Structures are given as C-alpha cells and as structure tokens.
Amino acid sequence: MQVTDLYVSAPGKAILHGEHAVVHGKVALAVSLNLRTYLRLKADTFGKVCINLPNIDTFLSWDLSQLKQLVTYGKRDEVQCLDAELVRRLREFIGVSNGSLDTCSMANLSFLYLYLSLFGSGELPSLTLTVWSELPTGAGLGSSAAYSVCLAAALLCASGAIPPPLKEWEHTARWCQEELELINSWAFQGEMIIHGNPSGVDNAVGTWGGMLRFLAGKIIPLSRVPLLRILLTNTKVPRSTKVLVAGVKDKINKFPSIMVPVLDSVDAISCTCEKVLSEMTCEPITGEHYNILEELIDINQHHLNVMGVGHPALDRLCQVTLAKGLHSKLTGAGGGGCGITLLRPGAFYCAFLNDYVKSNLF
Amino acid sequence: MQVTDLYVSAPGKAILHGEHAVVHGKVALAVSLNLRTYLRLKADTFGKVCINLPNIDTFLSWDLSQLKQLVTYGKRDEVQCLDAELVRRLREFIGVSNGSLDTCSMANLSFLYLYLSLFGSGELPSLTLTVWSELPTGAGLGSSAAYSVCLAAALLCASGAIPPPLKEWEHTARWCQEELELINSWAFQGEMIIHGNPSGVDNAVGTWGGMLRFLAGKIIPLSRVPLLRILLTNTKVPRSTKVLVAGVKDKINKFPSIMVPVLDSVDAISCTCEKVLSEMTCEPITGEHYNILEELIDINQHHLNVMGVGHPALDRLCQVTLAKGLHSKLTGAGGGGCGITLLRPGAFYCAFLNDYVKSNLF
Numbered sequence: 001m002q003v004t005d006l007y008v009s010a011p012g013k014a015i016l017h018g019e020h021a022v023v024h025g026k027v028a029l030a031v032s033l034n035l036r037t038y039l040r041l042k043a044d045t046f047g048k049v050c051i052n053l054p055n056i057d058t059f060l061s062w063d064l065s066q067l068k069q070l071v072t073y074g075k076r077d078e079v080q081c082l083d084a085e086l087v088r089r090l091r092e093f094i095g096v097s098n099g100s101l102d103t104c105s106m107a108n109l110s111f112l113y114l115y116l117s118l119f120g121s122g123e124l125p126s127l128t129l130t131v132w133s134e135l136p137t138g139a140g141l142g143s144s145a146a147y148s149v150c151l152a153a154a155l156l157c158a159s160g161a162i163p164p165p166l167k168e169w170e171h172t173a174r175w176c177q178e179e180l181e182l183i184n185s186w187a188f189q190g191e192m193i194i195h196g197n198p199s200g201v202d203n204a205v206g207t208w209g210g211m212l213r214f215l216a217g218k219i220i221p222l223s224r225v226p227l228l229r230i231l232l233t234n235t236k237v238p239r240s241t242k243v244l245v246a247g248v249k250d251k252i253n254k255f256p257s258i259m260v261p262v263l264d265s266v267d268a269i270s271c272t273c274e275k276v277l278s279e280m281t282c283e284p285i286t287g288e289h290y291n292i293l294e295e296l297i298d299i300n301q302h303h304l305n306v307m308g309v310g311h312p313a314l315d316r317l318c319q320v321t322l323a324k325g326l327h328s329k330l331t332g333a334g335g336g337g338c339g340i341t342l343l344r345p346g347a348f349y350c351a352f353l354n355d356y357v358k359s360n361l362f
Numbered sequence: 363m364q365v366t367d368l369y370v371s372a373p374g375k376a377i378l379h380g381e382h383a384v385v386h387g388k389v390a391l392a393v394s395l396n397l398r399t400y401l402r403l404k405a406d407t408f409g410k411v412c413i414n415l416p417n418i419d420t421f422l423s424w425d426l427s428q429l430k431q432l433v434t435y436g437k438r439d440e441v442q443c444l445d446a447e448l449v450r451r452l453r454e455f456i457g458v459s460n461g462s463l464d465t466c467s468m469a470n471l472s473f474l475y476l477y478l479s480l481f482g483s484g485e486l487p488s489l490t491l492t493v494w495s496e497l498p499t500g501a502g503l504g505s506s507a508a509y510s511v512c513l514a515a516a517l518l519c520a521s522g523a524i525p526p527p528l529k530e531w532e533h534t535a536r537w538c539q540e541e542l543e544l545i546n547s548w549a550f551q552g553e554m555i556i557h558g559n560p561s562g563v564d565n566a567v568g569t570w571g572g573m574l575r576f577l578a579g580k581i582i583p584l585s586r587v588p589l590l591r592i593l594l595t596n597t598k599v600p601r602s603t604k605v606l607v608a609g610v611k612d613k614i615n616k617f618p619s620i621m622v623p624v625l626d627s628v629d630a631i632s633c634t635c636e637k638v639l640s641e642m643t644c645e646p647i648t649g650e651h652y653n654i655l656e657e658l659i660d661i662n663q664h665h666l667n668v669m670g671v672g673h674p675a676l677d678r679l680c681q682v683t684l685a686k687g688l689h690s691k692l693t694g695a696g697g698g699g700c701g702i703t704l705l706r707p708g709a710f711y712c713a714f715l716n717d718y719v720k721s722n723l724f
Contacts, residue, residue, distance in 0.1 A: 257630035258661060261623035268619035299620060302664040319677075 002043055003125045003158040008165055009038045010149035012135040013142035013205035014232065014331045014340055017270040017300055018214070020248050020307055022199070025216055026267035029274060030201050031225070032209040033232070037133035037146035041154045043125065050128040051111055056137070058104045062112075064124045066093075071116045079185035082192050086113060103137055107147065110190040114151050117189070118159045125158060139234050140241070140332030145202030148190030153183045183207050213274060226280040229343040231326070235313035237336025244335045248307045262303050269296050269303075290344050294327040297342055301329035309334030317341070364405055365487045365520040370527055371400045372511035374497040375504035375567035376592065376693045376702055379632040379662055380576070382610045382669055384561070387578050388629035391636060392563050393587070394571040395594070399495035399508035403516045405487065412490040413473055418499070420466045424474075426486045428455075433478045441547035444554050449475060465499055469509065472552040476513050479551070480521045487520060501596050502603070502694030507564030510552030515545045545569050575636060588642040591705040593688070597675035599698025606697045610669045624665050631658050631665075652706050656689040659704055663691035671696030679703070 011032040018028025044050070050061040070089050090112050091098065096105040111129070119125065131150060135143035156162045162179045175183070187203040204212055204219045211225040252259040273296050280289050301318060304310060314330045317339040321328045328341040373394040380390025406412070412423040432451050452474050453460065458467040473491070481487065493512060497505035518524045524541045537545070549565040566574055566581045573587040614621040635658050642651050663680060666672060676692045679701040683690045690703040 255630070255634065255657075255661075258627050258634060258658075261627040261630070265620050265623040265627075268617070268623070272617065272620060295617075296620075299617075299668050302668045306661050306664045315681075 002045075003041065003127055004164060005043055006041050006154060006157055006164060006166075007038065008041075008150050008153045008157075009036045010146040010153070010206040011036050011142075011209055012146050013202055014230065014338070015140075015201075016211075016331075016340070017273050017296065018266060019330075019332055019334065020245065020304065020309060021263045021266035021270075022201075022214055023245055023248070024252065024263050026263050027270040027274075028201070028214045029211060029270050030205045030214060031211045031228070032205045033135075033141065033230075035134040035141065035232075037131060037135055037143065037150055039150035039154050040130045041158060042128045042130075044128055045126055047126050049115065049124070049126065051108065052128065052130040053104070053107055054130070054132050056104050056107065058107065060108060064126060067112070067116060067124060070112075071120055073120055079182070079189060082189055083113075083117065086116065087193060090116075106144070106194040110148060110193040111151055113193055114148075114155050114186060114190055118155045118161070118186070127158065129154065136234055138238070139236075140337045141232075142202035142206060144194045145187065145191055145198075145206045148187040148194070149183060149203055149206035151190055152186035156183060156186060180207055211277070213270075222274065222278075224281040225277050226285065228277075229345070231321070231328075231341035231343055233317050233328075233339045233341065235311065235317065235336050235339065237311055237313050239311075239333060239335035239337060241333040244309050244333045248309060251308055259307075262306050266300060266303050269300050272296060285345075290342070293342055297327040297329045297340075304330055304334055307334075311336045314339050364407075365403065365489055366526060367405055368403050368516060368519055368526060368528075369400065370403075370512050370515045370519070371398045372508040372515070372568040373398050373504075373571055374508050375564055376594065376700070377502075377563075378573075378693075378702070379635050379658065380628060381692075381694055381696065382607065382666065382671060383625045383628035383632075384563075384576055385607055385610070386614065386625050388625050389632040389636075390563070390576045391573060391632050392567045392576060393573045393590070394567045395497075395503065395592075397496040397503065397594075399493060399497060399505065399512055401512035401516050402492045403520060404490045404492075406490055407488055409488050411477065411486070411488065413470065414490065414492040415466070415469055416492070416494050418466050418469065420469065422470060426488060429474070429478060429486060432474075433482055435482055441544070441551060444551055445475075445479065448478065449555060452478075468506070468556040472510060472555040473513055475555055476510075476517050476548060476552055480517045480523070480548070489520065491516065498596055500600070501598075502699045503594075504564035504568060506556045507549065507553055507560075507568045510549040510556070511545060511565055511568035513552055514548035518545060518548060542569050573639070575632075584636065584640075586643040587639050588647065590639075591707070593683070593690075593703035593705055595679050595690075595701045595703065597673065597679065597698050597701065599673055599675050601673075601695060601697035601699060603695040606671050606695045610671060613670055621669070624668050628662060628665050631662050634658060647707075652704070655704055659689040659691045659702075666692055666696055669696075673698045676701050 012035045013030050013032055016029040016031050018026055022028035047064050048061045049064060049067065052059050070093060090109055094105065094108055096109060131147060133143055133146065135141050135146060137143045157164055162175060162182060184203055184207040187207060188200055191198040191203050200219060201212065201214050208221045211222045213220045213222055273293065276289055276292050311334065313336060318328045321341045326341045326343065328339050331338050331340045374397045375392050375394055378391040378393050380388055384390035409426050410423045411426060411429065414421050432455060433448065452471055456467065456470055458471060493509060495505055495508065497503050497508060499505045515527065519526055524537060524544060546565055546569040549569060550562055553560040553565050562581060563574065563576050570583045573584045575582045575584055635655065638651055638654050672692065673696065675698060680690045683703045688703050688705065690701050693700050693702045
C-alpha cells in the first residue's frame with residue numbers, strides 16, 4: 001500500500017483560567033499557542049515503519065511483517081474505546097512495563113496503537129514519520145496532545161479516512177467539523193495511552209486551535225476571540241500533576257466552607273474573562289479591557305496560591321513581571337511548570353496565544 | 363471638687379481575621395495586645411485641668427473658669443448621642459477646624475468632651491492627666507481607642523459614676539459588666555470624635571480585652587481563648603483606611619460574582635479560626651492546631667491581596683517570615699500598616715496577643 005507524503009502540525013495549549021477548579025466542575029478556558037508540533041509523513045517502499053522524534057532522540061523502525069502479527073482485525077475508521085488487548089500486546093512488543101511513563105516509550109506506544117488501529121490487519125503501508133516540536137515536554141503545554149493530534153490527522157489521511165490536508169492552491173487546511181471530530185477522537189485515544197485519564201482539553205485545543213471553554217466534560221470551541229500576546233515562562237521546576245490535584249482535593253475536604261467559595265470565584269473569573277474577550281472582538285479594544293484581564297490574572301494567581309499549587313519560582317515570575325507593569329499567573333497544574341504573562345499590544349513578546357484560527361492543522 | 367488619684371490602662375488591638383470583610387457583614391475576630399496605653403490621674407488644687415501626652419509632645423492646661431462657660435447643663439452619667447453643639451463649641455475653643463484629623467487636636471477635643479460631659483456645669487475638678495502609650499499612632503492598633511477607654515474609665519471614676527479601679531489588696535480591677543459597658547459607651551463617644559464613624563470594635567477590645575467576635579455591628583466577647591504569641595511588624599507605610607475601604611467596595615461592585623465568594627471565604631476563615639481557638643482551650647494544644655491557624659493566615663492574606671489592600675512591604679514581611687517557617691498576614695486596613703506573624707510556643711517573640719483577660723483595665 002502506497003500513501004501520499006504530507007505535512008501536518010498542531011498547536012500546544014495554555015490554560016488561561018480555571019485550572020484545578022475545572023476538576024471540581026468549574027469553567028476553564030484553554031487557548032492554543034503559536035508553539036507547534038510538526039509531522040512529516042513520507043511514503044517508503046522498504047517494508048518498514050520508521051518513526052523519528054529528534055526532540056527526544058528517538059529513531060526507531062519496525063518490520064511490517066512483525067507488526068502485522070499484532071492485529072487480528074481489519075482497519076477501524078471509527079473510534080471505539082481503547083483496545084486494551086492491543087495496548088497490552090504493544091507494551092509487550094516494545095517492552096514497556098505497565099507503570100512506565102517514559103516519554104519515548106509512550107510516544108512509540110501511541111504511534112503504533114494509532115497506526116495499527118487505523119490500518120488494521122490488512123495491507124500496512126511502509127512509511128517514515130518525523131515529528132518535531134517547539135513545545136517542551138512535561139511543561140503542561142499540551143505537547144503530548146499536539147503529538148497525538150498530528151499522528152491522528154496524518155494517519156487518518158494516509159488511511160483515506162479523511163482527505164489530504166492541503167489542496168495545491170491552499171495554504172491552510174479546512175477540514176470540516178466532522179473530520180476534525182474524527183481527528184480529535186483518535187488523538188484522544190493517543191492521549192489516553194500516554195496519560196491514562198486525560199481531560200480531553202489538550203487534544204481539543206490541538207485539533208481546533210483558538211480558545212475553548214471546558215465545563216463538566218463538555219468542550220465548546222469559542223467562535224470569536226481576540227489576539228492575545230502572552231509571555232510564556234517555563235520555570236523548569238518539575239512537579240506531579242497527580243499530586244497537585246490530590247492536594248487541592250484534600251484542602252477542599254479539610255476546609256470546605258473556605259475553599260468552595262474560592263472555586264466559585266475562579267468560575268466567575270473564567271466567565272468574566274470569556275465575556276471581556278468576546279467584547280474585545282466586537283468593540284474597539286481599550287486599556288480598560290486589558291486592565292480587567294490583568295486584574296483577573298492577579299486574582300486567579302492568588303486563588304491558585306490559596307489552593308496550594310503555587311511555587312516560589314512562580315512568585316518570582318509574578319514579582320519580576322509586575323516590576324515591569326505586567327501581570328502573571330501559573331498555567332496548568334502549577335507547583336512549578338509554566339507561567340503566563342499578559343502583554344499589552346506594542347510590548348515585546350516571547351510567545352503568542354493564537355488568534356481566532358479555524359483550523360490549526362495544515 | 364477633689365478627686366482621688368488613680369492609674370488606669372487599656373490594651374491595643376489587632377484584627378486576627380475578617381478586616382474589610384466585616385464592612386460587608388462578615389465575621390471579624392479582634393484580639394487585645396499586650397501593648398497598652400496608661401493613664402495617671404492626679405488631683406490638683408490649682409483651678410486648672412492639665413493634660414500631658416508625652417508620646418505626641420502635648421502638654422496643655424485650661425482654667426476651670428474658662429471651661430465652665432462651655433457647658434450649660436449638669437453632669438451626665440448616661441451616654442447619649444454625641445452632643446454636636448458641645449463638640450462645635452470645643453472645636454472653636456481650642457481652635458480646631460472641622461476637617462482636621464491632627465492627632466494632638468483630636469486627643470484634646472475628645473478629652474475635653476468627656477471631661478465636660480461627665481462633670482457638666484457643676485463643680486469641675488482640678489486635675490492633671492498624664493497619658494502615655496506603648497502603641498504607635500496611626501498603625502491600626504487601636505491607640506486612639508485605648509486612649510479613649512483610659513479617659514472614660516478615669517473620668518467615670520473621678521466623677522463617682524463607677525467605683526475606683528483598685529481596692530488596696532487587688533492587683534487587677536474587676537469592674538462588673540454594667541460598669542464596663544458604661545466605660546465602653548463613653549470610650550465610643552471619644553472614638554466618634556476622633557474617627558467620625560468608628561466600628562466600635564477597638565474600644566470594645568480596649569474595654570474587655572481578650573478576643574471579640576464582631577458581626578453586623580454586634581460585638582461578642584469570647585469567653586475562652588488560648589494564649590497566642592504574635593510577632594507584630596509595623597511597616598510604617600502610611601495609608602488611608604477610608605481610601606482602602608472604598609477601594610474594596612469598588613472592586614466588589616466591579617466584580618460581584620468574583621468578590622462576593624471571597625468575602626464568604628473570609629467569613630469561613632474567621633469562623634474556623636474561632637472554632638480552632640476554642641478547641642485549643644479545651645483539649646491539648648497540638649502542632650495540627652497551629653498548622654490550621656497558619657493555613658488560615660496564609661489563605662486570608664491571599665484574599666486580602668485579592669481585595670487589593672496588600673502592599674509590597676507586607677509581601678516582604680510574608681516572604682521573610684515564611685523563610686523562617688512563620689506565617690504572616692496584614693492586620694487592619696492594610697495597604698501598609700501592621701502585619702501579624704503567628705509564633706509557635708517556644709519561639710522568640712516581640713509582642714503578645716493577650717490571654718483570656720477578664721478585664722484589661724486596672
């Protein structure tokens with residue numbers, strides 16, 4: 001089976017507001033970054049599948065004949081639950097123990113899972129995938145989701161389930177809603193393999209781009225959001241999302257009357273932010289819009305400290321940027337990781353939050 | 363008229379939790395400090411009333427014959443509303459303009475008001491009052507209230523409205539509840555002259571000492587509270603309570619859905635703190651009691667920052683003390699002023715919060 005060469009890319013994400021509170025049924029706002037993961041699929045005739053992941057020094061190949069033995073059914077276009085038996089066989093095949101979260105192993109596992117699920121036991125195409133990224137791993141910026149979205153989009157194209165991303169005269173792909181949903185569902189399968197129990201926010205942002213509202217498991221892409229310029233700072237302080245989430249839960253259980261109102265306040269921050277961003281798309285953007293966005297950032301950062309997910313490195317970020325008149329908060333799990341700093345138009349910047357993008361895959 | 367010499371003292375106060383939120387109908391906890399204001403009343407025969415306030419370099423005297431002309435009625439034991447006409451005449455007499463908040467003028471005005479109200483147009487006693495204090499003025503530690511409580515107690519004794527504070531064999535005064543209420547009501551008159559629209563918390567703490575719960579204008583002395591050791595830090599950053607209170611109100615009006623839950627959370631902090639302190643008096647005090655008190659301090663300090671009443675000097679206090687494992691928050695209006703740091707038993711200390719004291723007047 002011969003496939004067509006293609007390029008595809010997907011953005012990383014940052015949480016603007018609502019991290020942690022979202023676990024307790026509150027609204028969160030996620031935005032796509034202009035830091036992206038890129039995938040190049042190249043057809044081969046060597047009877048092999050090769051994957052090159054230069055960011056994590058991974059260059060592997062498998063014989064198609066070996067891989068064929070791992071699947072017992074035809075190709076699946078439709079997403080079903082994670083095929084636990086296939087995952088088990090793949091873990092055994094590449095020698096990954098059950099508890100391992102090693103980035104390289106997880107990347108291989110999710111690739112092979114999507115490849116074998118989408119092509120099945122029929123004719124497996126010989127191809128080389130190269131994936132590289134501007135996103136750091138383990139920083140809460142959705143690098144694994146961007147990887148999964150690229151894999152899903154490329155392999156769905158290769159299998160013929162969706163059309164090729166680019167016509168000759170186009171610069172940006174315009175997959176329809178149904179096709180994007182198919183990409184997103186398969187990317188979610190990849191995320192499940194990598195993270196176990198992901199929220200689905202990261203792969204949704206990777207697929208749709210722009211800004212998403214997340215509430216009680218429902219993900220709603222927001223149709224109109226303004227361009228926001230964000231300075232992204234990676235504290236490089238390692239932390240465990242699982243431990244941080246559990247710590248917040250413990251604090252809520254210990255002081256419900258104190259903590260539940262804090263979650264309510266965070267919910268209101270997300271809703272107020274969404275309202276202001278929406279206003280910024282339909283009326284002239286003023287300093288007052290930015291004043292409010294900055295106030296919301298400050299308040300939320302205090303609330304996140306109340307939840308116990310701050311870190312001295314994040315406090316320093318807030319202090320250093322405030323000395324320049326800029327307002328910062330942690331983004332994602334906290335306890336280190338990344339912080340975001342809102343930049344006003346005209347200021348220097350290090351990273352963008354993506355504008356209103358219909359599709360971040362091209 | 364000859365009066366008996368006497369000494370009296372009253373403590374300053376700190377707000378443990380609930381500053382600002384109390385303005386919006388939430389619970390606040392106020393505690394007395396072991397920093398006190400002292401008053402010595404000495405009978406004279408010079409036909410003069412002298413007041414010495416060494417802390418603010420004020421040494422004044424007035425002829426009784428002059429003062430007599432200012433009142434037109436007999437002495438008043440019972441507290442009534444502030445006699446606006448007497449205040450007006452006194453302002454004119456000592457040459458204080460209506461808007462003036464000068465410490466020296468306010469101290470003289472409130473003294474003369476209480477003196478003339480309590481002795482009336484009858485026989486005015488010749489006496490010298492000397493008042494000195496361990497409390498800084500304008501730091502939110504209730505120095506004016508401690509002054510007013512001392513004045514009220516001393517002048518009520520001198521006028522015979524309440525018995526002398528000390529019997530020969532006693533070390534601490536034991537005025538009955540009714541007498542303390544009379545002292546408190548007159549002290550409140552003094553506070554009204556000095557502050558315009560005081561909450562009544564400061565003079566209540568000055569009168570009863572110990573710890574008070576303040577809710578919707580009702581002040582309830584708490585019968586049992588443990589000894590707490592508090593490091594008191596005066597940032598010496600000047601600020602206007604009025605401006606800070608107005609700023610919080612503006613923020614609540616601007617972001618009601620975000621700020622009202624924060625006030626609810628502060629309310630719960632005060633209630634939780636009261637509960638923990640009460641437990642500490644009836645069960646062995648453990649590290650966990652202190653853990654909770656420290657967590658409440660941290661959370662409330664974040665909330666006060668959310669309200670916008672923090673200050674870099676207070677942030678520094680929190681950082682510096684946290685580096686020593688200690689937890690701090692601002693106390694009172696914020697925006698500078700004083701911070702409190704909870705000390706665990708055995709640690710060094712600079713100032714005490716008073717223990718369960720039946721009466722802080724002796």
